[in-house]
Amino acid sequence: MITTREAHDALQEAATAERRSAQAYGYSRRAPFCILWGLIWMAGYGGTAVLPGRDSNWLWLALAIIGTAISIWIGNNRADGRGRDGWRAGLVIVFAMAFTAALLFIMHPTDPLQVGAYWPLLLSAIYASIGLWLGLRYILLGAFLAIATLGAYFFLKDLFFAWTAVVGGGSILLTGLWMRHG
């Protein structure tokens, strides 16, 4: 005969296993997007560090189009054949870019570093927020990204873009690989 205490403990063990499994499943589905955008981030900020002036804008435009197209493809061609939601991934990126365009139009930043710091800070806030529902790894990534960005903005101005390419892009890429391996 099972006691009330044993029944309670068994239900709690089952609930913990369910939560961990759902979280691992979510990580594995979102990992490819992190890996992709980590690489794009590295290429974009790396390019900005070496390209003169406005040439980097064209690089970012090209990378954004490539990233959006690949994100849609990933969403529509999952190995498990589930959830053809690539259009959602594409729309999220379009919304973020439209929001940013409107923001920059209104705020008129004068320093490229301000725009350079904007994206990692926006992303760190998003990661930390969704981490409250989806798991600790997003919160850690968000916190690390914010600290790395602010640290470079205030103390490594000359190396800001190179730093953000390696540390910012690298942290997103590594988090993606971490998520992929459960």
Next chain:
Amino acid sequence: MVEQPDALIHQPVRLKVMAALKALPGAEQIEFVRLRKIVDATEGNLGAHIQTLEQAGYVAVEKDFAQNRPRTRAKLTRTGRRAFEDYVGYLRGIIES
């Protein structure tokens, strides 16, 4: 509600395996390696319990190769899902009674 607990699911590791598989949507499979981390069991221990659940028809196991490496994946069968729900109902009945 069932009168007796399902002895197969009642074992702690098997309970966790069933719960972990139940959390996956639809007919989704989970890799053995990932399942081992979730239920916190050794390879041999988990393998034996998976085999027991497979023989009972609760779990379906698929073995193949991915990127030239052997891969074992498991998923809950319809019978297994129903058995797990019955078991959880049984436990809830004990707590509520």
